[in-house]
Structures are given as structure tokens and as C-alpha cells.
Amino acid sequence: MVRSSSCFLPFVNIFLFSQLHLEVQCTSFSTLLQVSYSPTVLERRFALRTLRNLGLGKRGLEHRVQEEAHYLVAFFASMKGKPLDPSFPLVHSVSNVICAVVFGHRFSREDETFHELIRKLCGTTCVSLPQLYEIFPWLMCRLPGPHKKALSCYEVLSSFTRREIRMHTERGMPDEPQDFIDFYLAHIEKMSLPRSVFYIKINNNMVYSINDLFLGGSETTSTTLIWGLLYMVANPDVQEKVQRELDAVLSPSQLICYEDRKELPYTNAVVHEIQRFSNIISVGMPRVCVRNTTLLGFPLKKGTIVLPNIASSLYDPEQWETPRQFNPGHFLDKDGNFVSQEAFLPFSVGHRVCLGEHLARTELFIFFASLLRAFTFRLPEGVTKISTEPILGGTLQPHPYRLCAIPR
Numbered sequence: 275m276v277r278s279s280s281c282f283l284p285f286v287n288i289f290l291f292s293q294l295h296l297e298v299q300c301t302s303f304s305t306l307l308q309v310s311y312s313p314t315v316l317e318r319r320f321a322l323r324t325l326r327n328l329g330l331g332k333r334g335l336e337h338r339v340q341e342e343a344h345y346l347v348a349f350f351a352s353m354k355g356k357p358l359d360p361s362f363p364l365v366h367s368v369s370n371v372i373c374a375v376v377f378g379h380r381f382s383r384e385d386e387t388f389h390e391l392i393r394k395l396c397g398t399t400c401v402s403l404p405q406l407y408e409i410f411p412w413l414m415c416r417l418p419g420p421h422k423k424a425l426s427c428y429e430v431l432s433s434f435t436r437r438e439i440r441m442h443t444e445r446g447m448p449d450e451p452q453d454f455i456d457f458y459l460a461h462i463e464k465m466s467l468p469r470s471v472f473y474i475k476i477n478n479n480m481v482y483s484i485n486d487l488f489l490g491g492s493e494t495t496s497t498t499l500i501w502g503l504l505y506m507v508a509n510p511d512v513q514e515k516v517q518r519e520l521d522a523v524l525s526p527s528q529l530i531c532y533e534d535r536k537e538l539p540y541t542n543a544v545v546h547e548i549q550r551f552s553n554i555i556s557v558g559m560p561r562v563c564v565r566n567t568t569l570l571g572f573p574l575k576k577g578t579i580v581l582p583n584i585a586s587s588l589y590d591p592e593q594w595e596t597p598r599q600f601n602p603g604h605f606l607d608k609d610g611n612f613v614s615q616e617a618f619l620p621f622s623v624g625h626r627v628c629l630g631e632h633l634a635r636t637e638l639f640i641f642f643a644s645l646l647r648a649f650t651f652r653l654p655e656g657v658t659k660i661s662t663e664p665i666l667g668g669t670l671q672p673h674p675y676r677l678c679a680i681p682r
């Protein structure tokens with residue numbers, strides 16, 4: 275698919291397009307196939323350029339991650355080793371990084387509106403197999419189920435985003451754009467659109483682009499971290515080895531940078547293994563064949579929908595020594611050096627590879643290393659059983675659990 279990527283175009287966001295973005299009735303499958311992909315490509319180019327301008331892949335954004343890691347460690351410390359569900363604080367911190375990029379500011383733990391948004395955000399991803407809704411919206415929009423809840427959650431996110439855009443337009447444009455909204459407003463203004471089109475653009479494309487970044491950037495990274503802490507509780511020997519390496523390389527108050535991973539091969543291997551083993555997006559977004567083609571020797575007709583099976587590479591028995599076991603050794607050579615693996619594709623591959631890959635990698639490393647340097651994670655007294663089986667949803671989620679963060 276990667277080699278002949280021009281044959282497979284994204285069959286993406288169609289459900290959201292039809293249900294939310296374009297607010298049109300989804301009456302037939304063929305209507306959906308006619309949705310042009312080119313605006314999406316343009317939006318993607320614009321988003322990527324803007325995210326780069328905002329420091330994605332540069333030190334600028336790393337500073338935001340370090341700041342959030344600091345608040346997260348302080349929050350866990352305030353619990354004084356009492357049992358807690360780590361998911362809410364993790365989603366809060368990760369979402370705040372995206373908020374800084376998109377809205378230009380973070381939200382405090384006391385901000386009730388933001389709390390509400392985070393709660394709703396968790397609700398938008400409770401949909402099982404969203405790919406089904408992408409492919410069969412005409413059916414799904416007629417059926418009851420959790421996707422209905424997801425739609426109402428999406429509306430809350432949209433109105434939150436609209437409020438932030440309104441605040442930006444009221445404030446006026448700064449000399450230098452500071453965040454994604456500033457860049458987007460400047461971009462629209464440069465196009466010198468008639469006022470009516472300008473407002474439609476703001477109200478539709480801009481809100482949905484921001485929502486995509488927010489949804490894509492919050493839930494994925496935080497779910498991976500929630501799995502990460504669970505694996506540490508389940509594998510105390512691995513946790514101890516990470517802590518020994520962190521203690522040997524970093525001083526207790528040193529700011530942790532993404533670059534530090536080069537000095538921390540075991541920690542880096544553990545972060546990669548968390549992503550491989552948790553396999554949170556086991557099925558990628560649908561693609562559609564735009565002409566007759568062949569894939570792995572199978573003939574495919576124009577219009578065929580293809581789902582990339584990401585799990586097939588992350589669990590490939592020919593690529594991994596113990597694919598169904600949590601084993602950081604998958605990313606280490608015999609001398610303990612970190613080794614990259616070609617089959618490690620949690621961000622997918624090709625034209626539509628995850629737009630936030632670099633940010634996600636930076637976040638995972640800095641949040642994980644900061645937490646393990648500060649705490650040892652254990653099960654609460656009396657709890658002996660934990661499940662590492664996933665719940666099938668928008669992403670593969672762990673069952674809710676509680677742990678104790680014991681200060682080191």
C-alpha cells in the first residue's frame with residue numbers, strides 16, 4: 275500500500291464529514307465516495323506547516339511537555355501514595371500540551387470547563403470500531419448505540435473550540451502568530467475571502483481541523499501512558515531497571531529532554547515496547563482504491579475499501595521474538611544498545627502517517643521518564659489481580675485500574 279500509495283486514497287473522516295462537518299444526510303454509500311479528498315490534503319499540508327512553525331520537532335514544544343510533566347509529577351506527589359486512577363491526570367496533562375499548541379494556553383486543574391471537556395473527550399473515544407462508522411455511516415446513523423453519545427461529546431468539543439476562536443478574533447491578531455488559531459486566522463485573512471465565506475471557513479473547517487488535532491493528540495498519547503504505568507505495575511523488575519538507569523544518568527532535578535533517550539537505551543526500549551504491546555490503534559483509518567490495482571497479489575477493484583492492519587506488523591511473529599509478551603528486549607541488542615525495528619509502525623506509514631508522531635514520541639518519553647524518576651508505581655494494598663486485556667473501543671484501552679505512586 276505504501277509503494278503504490280497513489281492507488282489508495284484516504285477514506286477518512288467521512289462519517290464525521292457526513293454527520294458533523296457537512297451536516298448533510300448520509301443517504302448512500304456512493305454519496306460518500308464522491309466526497310473529494312483534496313481539501314483534506316490541503317488542510318493536512320497547512321496543519322503540518324503550522325505545527326512545524328509552532329515548534330513541532332523543535333525545542334519550543336518540548337518545553338511545553340516538560341512544563342506539563344512538572345505539573346503531573348506535582349499532582350501525583352500531592353496524592354501522598356494514596357490509591358488513584360491515573361487516567362484523568364494523564365489525559366489532563368497530555369491535552370494541555372495540545373491546548374498550548376492550538377489555543378496558546380494551558381488549563382489549570384481547577385478549571386471546571388476544561389474538566390468537563392476532558393470527561394467528554396473520553397466519551398468520544400468510547401465508540402467501538404470507529405472504522406465501522408466510517409464505512410457504514412448510512413447504517414450506523416440509524417442504529418442506537420455508543421456512537422450517538424460520541425456525537426454529542428463532539429458537539430461539546432466543537433463549542434469549546436468555537437469559544438476559543440471567538441476569544442482570538444475579539445483579541446485581534448498579534449504581530450507574530452502565537453498558536454494554531456492565530457496561524458489559521460492569518461491564513462484565512464490572506465486568502466481575502468468575502469466576509470460570509472470567511473465566517474463559514476472559521477465555523478467549519480477551522481473548528482474541525484482543531485478538533486482533529488485535539489482528539490488525535492490527546493487520547494492516543496494518554497492511553498499509551500495509562501498502559502505504560504499498568505505494565506510497570508505488572509512488571510516490577512522492568513520498572514526497577516528503568517529507575518536504576520534514570521538514577522545513573524540523570525540528576526534528580528534535571529529537566530528531562532527527548533535527546534536524553536540516547537543515553538537511556540533501556541528506558542527508550544521500554545517506551546517503545548509499551549507502544550508496540552499496547553497496540554492502541556490496531557486498525558488504521560480506511561483507504562479507498564481509486565483505480566483497479568493489486569495488493570499482495572490480490573486484485574482489488576476501484577472503490578474497494580482497505581483497512582490497514584497495524585497489529586499485523588506490531589505482533590508479527592516473524593519480526594518479534596515474543597510478540598505476545600511484554601519484552602523490552604525487542605528493542606535492545608545483546609550489549610544493551612537501543613535498536614530501531616522496521617516493523618514498529620504504531621503511527622502507521624505512508625502519505626497519511628500520524629501528523630503528531632514527533633510530538634507523541636517526545637511526550638511519551640518525557641512523561642514516562644519524569645514519572646518513573648519520581649515514583650515507584652504499585653498496586654494498592656489488598657489488590658492482587660490486574661488485567662492487561664484491552665477493552666475494544668476507538669483505541670484499545672486498559673480496564674480502569676488504581677495504583678499508588680510512592681515517592682522515591
Ligand code: HEM
Pocket residue numbers: 286318486487490491492494495498554555558559560620621622623625626627628629630631633634
Ligand atoms: C501515541 C500517540 C499516537 C499514536 C499511536 C497515533 C497514531 C496515529 C495513526 C495510526 C494515525 C492514522 C494514520 C493512517 O491512517 O495511516 C494517526 C493520524 C493522525 N494523528 Fe496520530 N497518533 C498519536 C499521537 C498524535 C498526536 C500527539 C497528534 C497531534 C499533534 C496526532 C495527530 C494526528 C492527526 C491529525 C492524524 C490524521 C492525519 C491525516 O489524516 O493525514 N496524533 N495517528
